[in-house]
Amino acid sequence: MENREIWIKDDILFYKDHVSIEEASIQLIKYVYVQVLGNVPFLFIFSSRQHYISTHLNGFEEVYKILSNQFHFDDDIFFAVCKARKEDEKIKIWSKKMPQNYQLLDEYLNDGYFGYEVYTEPKEMVSWDTTYKQLEASSFIETHYESYGTKYLRFNYPVRIEGVLIDQLEVYADNIIPDRPVQEFFVNLYNETNTDNSYKELRELWIDTTADISKYGYERNDQCYLQFVLAKGIEASICYTYDDEYGYDDGSTSFHIYNKREYNYFLENKEYEEIIEVSDFISFNKVLDLNIKYIDNDAVKNVPLKVQKLLKNKSGIWIDSVNKKIGFVGIDTALILDIDKISHFVFQNVLPAKGAGYADFMVYLKNGKHLYVFTEDTYCFDQFEKKLFQITNKEIKIPEAYYNC
Numbered sequence: 001m002e003n004r005e006i007w008i009k010d011d012i013l014f015y016k017d018h019v020s021i022e023e024a025s026i027q028l029i030k031y032v033y034v035q036v037l038g039n040v041p042f043l044f045i046f047s048s049r050q051h052y053i054s055t056h057l058n059g060f061e062e063v064y065k066i067l068s069n070q071f072h073f074d075d076d077i078f079f080a081v082c083k084a085r086k087e088d089e090k091i092k093i094w095s096k097k098m099p100q101n102y103q104l105l106d107e108y109l110n111d112g113y114f115g116y117e118v119y120t121e122p123k124e125m126v127s128w129d130t131t132y133k134q135l136e137a138s139s140f141i142e143t144h145y146e147s148y149g150t151k152y153l154r155f156n157y158p159v160r161i162e163g164v165l166i167d168q169l170e171v172y173a174d175n176i177i178p179d180r181p182v183q184e185f186f187v188n189l190y191n192e193t194n195t196d197n198s199y200k201e202l203r204e205l206w207i208d209t210t211a212d213i214s215k216y217g218y219e220r221n222d223q224c225y226l227q228f229v230l231a232k233g234i235e236a237s238i239c240y241t242y243d244d245e246y247g248y249d250d251g252s253t254s255f256h257i258y259n260k261r262e263y264n265y266f267l268e269n270k271e272y273e274e275i276i277e278v279s280d281f282i283s284f285n286k287v288l289d290l291n292i293k294y295i296d297n298d299a300v301k302n303v304p305l306k307v308q309k310l311l312k313n314k315s316g317i318w319i320d321s322v323n324k325k326i327g328f329v330g331i332d333t334a335l336i337l338d339i340d341k342i343s344h345f346v347f348q349n350v351l352p353a354k355g356a357g358y359a360d361f362m363v364y365l366k367n368g369k370h371l372y373v374f375t376e377d378t379y380c381f382d383q384f385e386k387k388l389f390q391i392t393n394k395e396i397k398i399p400e401a402y403y404n405c
Helices: 060-071 075-084 132-137 197-206 305-311 382-392
Strands: 006-009 012-017 020-025 029-037 040-047 049-054 090-095 102-104 115-118 124-127 141-145 151-155 159-161 164-166 170-172 184-189 217-219 223-231 234-241 253-259 280-283 300-302 316-320 325-329 333-338 342-351 358-365 370-376 395-397
Touching: 006 060, 012 049, 012 060, 020 040, 029 060, 029 075, 040 075, 060 075, 075 090, 102 197, 132 141, 132 151, 197 223, 197 234, 197 253, 280 305, 280 382, 305 316, 305 325, 316 382, 342 382, 382 395
Parallel strands: 342 395
Antiparallel strands: 006 012, 012 020, 029 040, 029 090, 040 049, 102 164, 115 124, 115 159, 141 151, 151 170, 159 164, 170 184, 184 253, 217 223, 223 234, 234 253, 280 316, 300 333, 316 325, 325 333, 342 358, 358 370
């Protein structure tokens, strides 16, 4: 075992990737390819995430036999590709047969403006405005965690979205604010053939056959992707990926729903605005967009009227020494933090190369987290270093600029 670079233990596949040992759950394997990269044949496995496993690993032959016997890989294709070693050749040798997990209904109910219907007994209509906390507390949701502890909420009853009934709709619920309305729902949809028929059926359900597809997205040989309005403030997308140089066909249509509604009451900050005292400020003399959105961070609020007047509706920074606050002003919102919770600032300059040049204004907090607050042209923020230190007494770090390669 000491010399092996790949082995199986308790339904977990362990393999060496450069200097680290990676893990893949055998029970979660969805599809497998053989692929040649750099004149080396690889076994490509998708199990929660992508795994490229070199056939040159010590112990590979034995592990391959175990997996092939269990899943019935197409060994003829695998060994033919390994023998030919044609660069970038990539062929599927196995995929899990998935049951159909959606149904197009005979009756199309045009109620997407309100929300979705969960097929409990009795059925329950749920508003798009339902928060993560409310959804997680409901009887029809189960919480589960995947690799690296990522948190998801899964519906354990079918969910109807207008004219389609879906099994196992999910919500990404990691690093979110619990009292915010759910921002995204997703599921991979399979029809009984595990082909792009799922994509075609969903497209026909929501998009007129005479419509100009280019207004919604694209349909190419490698991938089809369309995004459309489901209801006011609610958008949806469907995507099917085919075998291609960079794509892997898993037989499913990725279906997402996005909540784009505005919930401006989260921006209200009357209690602070009544007591705000602006001790000093920096004006950028231009308008910059705030990189952080109120839906993701409760510290993002309306720009106080006093600050708007001082900055003359430009972006910048204010200090409130009385209330120990600091504010970073974007276009129409501001990030307002406790000054005592800030460790230091970083201006990271990036020089143009293959990509464009830019500068990031970052705030590092004492809890170890950091926030990307503004992005602007290279070296834009360096001119404010002295003033920012003067009004905050916090260290400003300007690392060496690097190229955007």
